[in-house]
Amino acid sequence: MKISREHYGKIEEILLYLIGLSLFVSYDISKILASVTILVLIGRKVLYKEPLDCGNEKIKKFIIGYILIGIVWNFIGGMSYKPVRNFLKMARYMPFVFFLYPLFQKKKEFFNRFLICGLGSYLILLGKVLSEYKKNPFGRVDAFEGVNPTGTMGAMVAVFSFGLFVSEKNIFKKIGFLAIYLSGVWITVATQGRAPLVGALLGTGLIIGLELYSNFNVKKMMILFLATLILIVGGLKTIPPQKLARFKTAFxxxxxxxxxxxxxxxxxxxxxxxxxxxxxxFGSGTKxxxxxxxxxxxxxxxxxxxxxxxxxxxxxxxxxxDAHSMYINAAVDNGVYVVSLLILWFLIPGYLVIKNIKSLADKRYLLGAVGGVTAYLTVGAFWMLWRTPEQMYFWILLTIMFSTITFNESENE
Incomplete structure (x- = not known):
């Protein structure tokens, strides 16, 4: 007997919460949930004839085209099924876009609850980092998935929270977002992750620039400048010299x-x-x-x-x-087809921000998401992020950008 759409929606809702709760705790669980997500999307199509949707038809076609052409491209590059298999394993997190977006549009409460689940997962990560830090205050602190992933998680959460902090009107929420931002930066320092810290700083700077660009105000500019200066100087003063030593060799x-x-x-x-x-x-084929x-x-x-x-x-x-750089790795794997990834990584988020930043009544999540993407792309220059489960963060941040734009369009209508 065919399951009702209402009951199927309950299954989707449970999966939504599980994805959020696993974000910063276990990549093994995230891998399983990614596979379940694909099955749920197939169920949507077969049982209810629902098309894939991400809020932008052209970008949807681009993403699907990237996968389909990538399959052929990898086979030609490696002349084997193995690079095709590796390419598809890496792409397993892409369906998160088509799974999450319709749910966020169905009920905005789902979007808020997903973020709350993600916050819960982050607090577990933060607790683990604090526990490890107490054991070894001057070493590189590890958490659930290793030193580098932990630093990257901290940087992305920090910058995402800073985007919410900058545009939030409620003072209590503003303080909460600032606290999360500072905790994320602290995680990057505790792990002594140089690339994540640079990513966090660049993401923070971009958010400030976009906020001023979208709504220039001299008073706001001075407040943001002073607040950032206090955060940087105050932060540097509280970091033990032993921790700073590694950052001084960043370049x-x-x-x-x-x-x-x-x-x-x-x-x-x-x-x-x-x-x-x-x-x-054609490259040599993925991995x-x-x-x-x-x-x-x-x-x-x-x-x-x-x-x-x-x-x-x-x-x-x-x-x-590998090259310990997702950009060089992508060129090694796929040759000139790396252009498709550069469009996905840079042009699509850039286009979404430039087109919508001035027109959005509520741009908190757009700022946070593009800041998180900036941190991700910065770390990627020094780490093989696209080959790891950390790829899911890019797709989730991209989904948040799509969703924020649609939320505002609906409210305007």
Missing amino acids: NTEKTIENHSNGLRLEMWKVGIKRVAENPI FDRENLFKKFAEELSEKTEADKNYKYQLLNLGFN
Whole structure:
């Protein structure tokens, strides 16, 4: 017997809450929920003839086209089913857009409850970080999914909350959003995540710029400038010198054993660029190195200094096989098809913001989402985010942007 749409909606609602509660706690659970989401979307189509919807028909076609063309492109690039399988595994979080958006439009309460579930998940993460910090105040603090993901989570939550803080009218909510912002920045400091901290600062700066652009006011500009200055100076004063030491080397490119984190990443970038040059059109296929080019180019690295030898040994023996940059990885995997991802990452969010920022009556979530995307894209320059479950954050932030725009259009009507 066919399940009623009302009962099916209850299943969707439960899944919605589970996705929110798992956001910052377990990627294993998120992977399972992503698969369940695909099944639920198939059920929507088969049982109730409901089309996929994200609020923008052209962007919907672009996303679907990216997946379909990507399947063919990866097969040609790798001449194997394996890169196609890897590509689809990475794309498993994309359906979140088409699952969440219709629910948010059906009831705005679902949107608010999803954010509350996400906040609950974040508070669990924050508690875990605090617990680990007490055990080792001067080390790099880990949480549920590792040091780097924890720092990235903190940065994105911080910047998203700052977008809400800037545009919020209620003073009590404003204080709450500021507290979340500061806690997120603190997490990036506790993990000593240099890229997440840079991402948080860039996202914060972009939100301030967009707020002033959409509604320029000298008084507001001065308040935002002073508040930001106090936050930065006050924050730096409260950070132990041992924690700051790592951040001071954020842009150090010196090739030494002590600076191996930056130096080794630069070597991986060089190897990645060489791999792009080998297959510039179709790439080698997603996460597929049939010709073992990474090892080949790593073996060609110099051994003139002790640092050279150290870097080369690590690249060849410690399991490295990518460029530690989602941009270079994407070019390695898909050659010129990386353009589709650049459009998805930069042009689509940019278009949505520029088109709507001045017309929205309530732009809190649009500012928060674009700030979160900025933090994500910044970290991605130094980490393989698109290959990890952290990809889901991009899709969720994009969904929030779609939803915010539609909410305001409905209210205006």
